[in-house]
Amino acid sequence: MKRIFTILSFCLPLFAVGQSFELDPSEDIYQEHFVNDYSGDDILVKNISNDPITVNFETLSNTFLGDWKGTVCAGPDCFNHIPDTGTAGVILPGGEGFYQCSMFFGEFAGEGTLTIRFYDANDETIADTISLTYKVEEITNTHNLANDYNFKLSPNPTMGTLNVVNDHIELYEVNVYSMTGQLILNEKVSGKSWNGDLFNQNSGIYILTVTDKTGLIYRQKISKT
Numbered sequence: 001m002k003r004i005f006t007i008l009s010f011c012l013p014l015f016a017v018g019q020s021f022e023l024d025p026s027e028d029i030y031q032e033h034f035v036n037d038y039s040g041d042d043i044l045v046k047n048i049s050n051d052p053i054t055v056n057f058e059t060l061s062n063t064f065l066g067d068w069k070g071t072v073c074a075g076p077d078c079f080n081h082i083p084d085t086g087t088a089g090v091i092l093p094g095g096e097g098f099y100q101c102s103m104f105f106g107e108f109a110g111e112g113t114l115t116i117r118f119y120d121a122n123d124e125t126i127a128d129t130i131s132l133t134y135k136v137e138e139i140t141n142t143h144n145l146a147n148d149y150n151f152k153l154s155p156n157p158t159m160g161t162l163n164v165v166n167d168h169i170e171l172y173e174v175n176v177y178s179m180t181g182q183l184i185l186n187e188k189v190s191g192k193s194w195n196g197d198l199f200n201q202n203s204g205i206y207i208l209t210v211t212d213k214t215g216l217i218y219r220q221k222i223s224k225t
Helices: 001-015 142-148
Strands: 021-024 027-032 038-047 052-064 071-076 075-080 085-091 096-104 110-120 123-137 152-154 161-165 171-178 183-190 191-196 204-212 215-224
Touching: 021 110, 021 123, 027 038, 027 215, 038 052, 038 085, 038 123, 071 085, 075 085, 085 096, 096 110, 142 215, 161 204, 171 191, 183 191
Parallel strands: 027 123
Antiparallel strands: 021 038, 038 096, 052 085, 052 110, 071 075, 071 096, 110 123, 152 161, 161 191, 171 183, 171 204, 204 215
């Protein structure tokens, strides 16, 4: 038994040295959303070796709802769908590549998981896998989201001006999305009121969300005339 232990102890460091990259986050991603929410998740690919490496990826499985709108940007490429394969690019020692998945869920509730395998192009046995799972539910308590913090949006409908006020918190983030999931506006707010505008946007429906360190706390559809 002592001899076997010695062999294992010798092999483990060799295995660690052989790793050329690591993923951040290192754990699978699970998020809960409401319909008409938007999600953007970044997976960083960190080169922990002493040489430049090329890290590629492949989609192992994808059970996202077909009605969800997704885009992926990785390395030098962007796709308006979830690609089967691609690359995070050439990553220098100490540098980072990335895989960015952006989803707009629209009116479609459901649950789906995307599983991606990343691997060293020079040695495919050096690999890591990560999954992104989204659970999207119907909104049954929109009034509670607003009333918990007493957020108010005006005017709505609007020709462009946006005003948001609340009675409780002063540090939060305001995002406005188009109905296709494109981020139109993003601002970090310090104070109980916020002013913005959509004058440069086309008429239509937009989604305003307010988040703080606890997550989503307010959401409202905006009608731009």
